[in-house]
Amino acid sequence: NFMLLKIDRGVGGGVVVRGELARGSRYAAGEVGHVTVGTDAGRLCACGRRGCLETWASVRTIETRISEGEPAERVLREAGERVSIAIAPVVGALDLSEVVLSGPVQHLDGLLRDTAERTLRERVFLHDDVQVRMSALGEDVVLLGATAMLLHGELGIT
Numbered sequence: 001n002f003m004l005l006k007i008d009r010g011v012g013g014g015v016v017v018r019g020e021l022a023r024g025s026r027y028a029a030g031e032v033g034h035v036t037v038g039t040d041a042g043r044l045c046a047c048g049r050r051g052c053l054e055t056w057a058s059v060r061t062i063e064t065r066i067s068e069g070e071p072a073e074r075v076l077r078e079a080g081e082r083v084s085i086a087i088a089p090v091v092g093a094l095d096l097s098e099v100v101l102s103g104p105v106q107h108l109d110g111l112l113r114d115t116a117e118r119t120l121r122e123r124v125f126l127h128d129d130v131q132v133r134m135s136a137l138g139e140d141v142v143l144l145g146a147t148a149m150l151l152h153g154e155l156g157i158t
């Protein structure tokens with residue numbers, strides 16, 4: 001039981017429960033990229049709203065903020081926090097044991113992942129051992145493949 005979170009140009013995801021990819025009623029289970037995170041207004045998103053997860057945690061956002069001179073540490077820490085604010089209810093509601101991050105290791109593995117794991121553990125009740133880890137090809141390749149097919153084929157996410 002885990003969630004795969006693909007952090008790239010956008011933020012997309014898939015949820016696997018009892019070994020099966022959850023589809024949801026719109027084939028969009030796990031799609032948290034345009035969930036508003038926080039009650040602060042946040043930045044304008046490509047979708048027209050403000051404060052979507054993508055405006056905090058997409059690779060595009062991370063790279064833009066750093067190139068505009070914001071300290072990388074703050075940008076990565078905030079991205080990790082917002083990721084977990086968005087996914088903690090999913091982890092709690094579906095009783096997931098793991099969140100797997102997929103995307104550029106230089107941004108995701110380290111401060112972002114550590115902060116996401118700590119924030120997630122603070123925000124769930126029964127899941128204080130929940131893990132946030134990077135995807136390791138090999139072990140995850142089948143599930144990654146299934147999720148990638150869903151993301152590419154049905155949602156048009158690349």
Ligand SMILES: [Zn+2]
Binds near residue numbers: 034
């Ligand atoms: Zn949005």
